Amino acid sequence: MKVKYFSDTDTALVEFADNEIVETKEISENVYVDLDSEGNLINTDFLRPNCSHNNNLIM
Numbered sequence: 001m002k003v004k005y006f007s008d009t010d011t012a013l014v015e016f017a018d019n020e021i022v023e024t025k026e027i028s029e030n031v032y033v034d035l036d037s038e039g040n041l042i043n044t045d046f047l048r049p050n051c052s053h054n055n056n057l058i059m
Contacts, residue, residue, distance in 0.1 A: 005049075012046040 002015040019036035021043070026032055030051075034043040 014044045
């Protein structure tokens, strides 16, 4: 597992696997998951995790 933070876009990416992404699903307004062809979780994207209404995401 790798965690990356991109300050220029205030985006956090949690990588679980290197499989090819075939689908992205919106979990909530600021949380997206990437899935492979078998429905396995590949990545999770947290948009604007430093925003005051998202503080529970980085705790």
